[in-house]
Amino acid sequence: MDNLLILAFSAFILENIILSQFLGICPFIGVSTKRSNALGMGMAVLFVMLISSSVTWLLYKYVLELFSITYMRTIVFILVIASLVQMVEIFLKKVSPALYKALGIYLPLITTNCGVLGVAILNISKEHNFLEMVVYTTFIGLGFLFVIYIFSMIREKLEFSPVPKAFKGAPIALVVAAILAIIFSRFGGII
Amino acid sequence: MNNKDNFFKGIIKENPLFVSLLGMCPSLAVTTSFENALGMTMGVFFVLVLSNLLISLIMNNKKLAEMVKPVRIPVYIVVIATLVTIVEMVMHAFTPALYFSLGVFIPLIVVNCIILGRAEAFASDNKPVASLIDGAGMALGYGLAIMSISIFREFLGKGTLTIWGDLQLNLNFVFDFLKIEPIAMFVQPVGAFLTFGLILAAITAIANNHKNKLAKEVKNNG
Numbered sequence: 001m002d003n004l005l006i007l008a009f010s011a012f013i014l015e016n017i018i019l020s021q022f023l024g025i026c027p028f029i030g031v032s033t034k035r036s037n038a039l040g041m042g043m044a045v046l047f048v049m050l051i052s053s054s055v056t057w058l059l060y061k062y063v064l065e066l067f068s069i070t071y072m073r074t075i076v077f078i079l080v081i082a083s084l085v086q087m088v089e090i091f092l093k094k095v096s097p098a099l100y101k102a103l104g105i106y107l108p109l110i111t112t113n114c115g116v117l118g119v120a121i122l123n124i125s126k127e128h129n130f131l132e133m134v135v136y137t138t139f140i141g142l143g144f145l146f147v148i149y150i151f152s153m154i155r156e157k158l159e160f161s162p163v164p165k166a167f168k169g170a171p172i173a174l175v176v177a178a179i180l181a182i183i184f185s186r187f188g189g190i191i
Numbered sequence: 192m193n194n195k196d197n198f199f200k201g202i203i204k205e206n207p208l209f210v211s212l213l214g215m216c217p218s219l220a221v222t223t224s225f226e227n228a229l230g231m232t233m234g235v236f237f238v239l240v241l242s243n244l245l246i247s248l249i250m251n252n253k254k255l256a257e258m259v260k261p262v263r264i265p266v267y268i269v270v271i272a273t274l275v276t277i278v279e280m281v282m283h284a285f286t287p288a289l290y291f292s293l294g295v296f297i298p299l300i301v302v303n304c305i306i307l308g309r310a311e312a313f314a315s316d317n318k319p320v321a322s323l324i325d326g327a328g329m330a331l332g333y334g335l336a337i338m339s340i341s342i343f344r345e346f347l348g349k350g351t352l353t354i355w356g357d358l359q360l361n362l363n364f365v366f367d368f369l370k371i372e373p374i375a376m377f378v379q380p381v382g383a384f385l386t387f388g389l390i391l392a393a394i395t396a397i398a399n400n401h402k403n404k405l406a407k408e409v410k411n412n413g
Contacts, residue, residue, distance in 0.1 A: 020380045022220035026304065029215070071280065074298040075272040082268060114216050114302040121295050166396035167388075170212060174388030181381045 004135050011139035014188055017115055018147045019181040024115030028148055029173055031106070033159075038152035042145030044106040046138075048088060049116050052081045053137040056120040057130065077120050085110055115144065151180065194324055201328030208336035209394050213304045217296045218337045219383040226353040228341035230289040232334030234282070234297060236327070238274045239306050243326030245270050247314040267310045268301070275300045288356075305333060343386050348378030 017023050024045065031041045056077050064070050089107045092100040110116060119140055123133045154176055163172050207213045214235075221227040246267060250256045259266050279297050282290040290297065300306065309329055314322040345352055350363040350373040366373055376382050 022216050022380070022383065023299075025215040025219060029212070071276060074276050074279065074301055075269065077298075078268055078272050078301050079265070082265065114299045117302050118295055118299055121298055125295065164392075165399065166392045168395075171388045171392035171395060174384045174391065178381050178384035178388065181379075181384055182376075185379065185381065 004132070007132060008135050008139045009190070011136050012143045012146070013184055015140075016143045016147060016184050017119070017140050018144060019177070019184045021118070023118040024113050024144060027109065027113055028151065028177070029170055031109075032148050032152040032173075033155055035149070035152045035156060038148045039145075040102055041106045041109075042148050044103040044110060045113060045115060045144050046141030047103065048081075048085060048107070048110050049119055049141045049144075050134075050137050051088065052084050052116055053120050053123055053133060055084060056080055057123055057128075057133050060124055073121070073124070077117060081116055081120065115140075147180065147184075151177065194321070197321060197324050198328040201325065201330075201332040202335065203332070205329075206332045206336060207305045207308075207329055208333050209391065213308060214333060215387075217299065217303065218333075218340060219380075219387060221293055221296055222337055222341040222344050222383060222386075223348075223378050224345045224353045225338060225341045226289070226355055227292055228334075228337045229355065230282070230286065230293055231296065231337060232330070234275075234278045234293075234300055235303065235305070235333055236330040237278055238271060238300055239309060239330040240323060240326040241274050242267075242271050242306055243309055243314040243322040244319055246310045247317060247319045247322035250315045251319060263315070264307075264311075267307060271306055271310070272301050305329060340383075340386055340390060343390070344377045344382050347374050347386075348376070348382060349373050 015021060018025065018028050027041050027045070032038045059076065059080065060070070060073065064072060064076065085107055089100075092103065092107075119137055123136060126136075128136055151173075155173065158172060158176070167175070201207065205211065208215070208218055217231055221231045249259055249266070249270075275298060278300065279290075282293070282297060309326060313325045317325070342352065346362055350361070350366050352360040352362060354360065363373070374382075377386065
């Protein structure tokens with residue numbers, strides 16, 4: 001139990017997917033100009049990450065390892081994730097139009113989010129068992145949601161602040177991310 | 192467009208990282224040392240050049256192109272993923288240290304937006320030779336960009352420059368001369384965001400300056 005708690009905490013804060021592992025930077029910079037967009041993107045990533053990590057983990061353990069073709073990992077994972085995102089989209093449209101409306105436009109963008117493939121591969125290379133995989137993925141996803149939401153609140157304020165001309169847009173966003181990264185890295189003392 | 196322009200546009204005018212902001216994740220993660228950035232550059236170069244060539248060969252063949260058209264994105268992804276797997280295996284076998292320090296970012300070349308972007312935007316409707324040159328220029332532009340970030344980060348953070356393996360330049364005398372320690376922050380995640388942000392701002396400032404100058408010249412002449 002202790003191990004799982006430590007795993008969850010470090011996935012959420014210390015190994016934060018954006019601020020220390022640099023995965024999913026594109027949506028982090030691109031879709032974080034508004035609070036509602038950031039929330040939608042974060043939820044969609046959490047949702048897809050959990051499903052795709054579970055599927056790829058099972059596939060790796062029970063198909064690729066069984067036939068000892070683990071070198072096919074990259075090809076199989078990216079194809080599974082790409083088709084999974086499509087399936088989730090079709091499924092949501094049919095089953096829950098409300099949820100589809102909220103997440104719909106973010107789903108296609110997620111195929112190219114390196115965070116989803118990244119976490120699927122990290123779960124394999126860290127040799128997590130199924131329970132650890134679920135905990136790790138959930139908290140990595142929550143960490144993404146948390147950071148992108150905070151970041152979007154800051155960026156909403158930034159829009160009305162007098163920023164030097166050269167820093168407008170992406171440069172100031174990156175400097176703000178650097179300050180957030182300092183804050184997150186200091187939580188290391190808790191463990 | 193002649194071959195020379197085609198090659199050099201990827202390096203400055205349409206630089207994938209500094210102008211189009213594509214492929215940011217690896218550019219922040221692997222720039223802790225020059226060696227890592229160089230290794231990443233070689234991986235991206237191999238994949239981008241060959242994927243552009245192969246995809247352009249497929250799309251220039253009428254019969255194949257017709258077959259592939261409706262499912263072209265999955266086909267591109269399979270081609271790219273195969274090339275990335277080759278890079279992964281070669282690095283694991285010949286440069287294991289580099290393989291472990293780049294870690295998850297080697298398989299993640301698959302989802303690097305530059306590669307799929309060039310396949311869709313250039314290779315799919317251009318001749319094979321032109322696509323090859325475009326791929327080489329873009330990969331080199333990306334490589335130069337991440338190597339320049341890594342030079343700043345490694346020098347400021349550790350006072351060294353690791354070229355390859357044991358070949359390392361020690362530049363600590365600069366810090367000794369100034370009587371300060373290297374700023375360790377720059378090799379931590381914080382430094383990645385900060386360095387990239389500042390370089391981007393500097394480039395924007397230079398570009399703005401250049402634009403103003405051009406506008407003034409046009410005004411004076413007209």
